[in-house]
Amino acid sequence: MIDTSSEIDPCARCEEALQPYLDRELTKAEMAEAERHLDSCTYCRRRYRFEETLRRYVRQAATEEMPPDLKQKLAALRTPL
Numbered sequence: 001m002i003d004t005s006s007e008i009d010p011c012a013r014c015e016e017a018l019q020p021y022l023d024r025e026l027t028k029a030e031m032a033e034a035e036r037h038l039d040s041c042t043y044c045r046r047r048y049r050f051e052e053t054l055r056r057y058v059r060q061a062a063t064e065e066m067p068p069d070l071k072q073k074l075a076a077l078r079t080p081l
């Protein structure tokens with residue numbers, strides 16, 4: 001799933017792993033690799049945390065009606081990174 005052979009920069013690989021990571025679809029080795037990178041990279045750590053938060057909101061929105069101001073807040077969160 002994750003291409004480990006190429007020499008693309010670690011952040012790009014980390015980003016590739018983000019969705020499967022949150023979906024718990026990574027192998028143990030891939031998971032460990034992603035976490036190792038997160039330990040040393042503030043940028044990716046912020047990305048992962050943001051996506052996690054976003055998913056929580058989205059899950060919530062699936063069961064509740066999302067208030068318009070929350071939608072706006074999420075839209076505003078989309079860009080800062």
Ligand SMILES: [Zn+2]
Nearest residue numbers: 011014041044
């Ligand atoms: Zn990174």
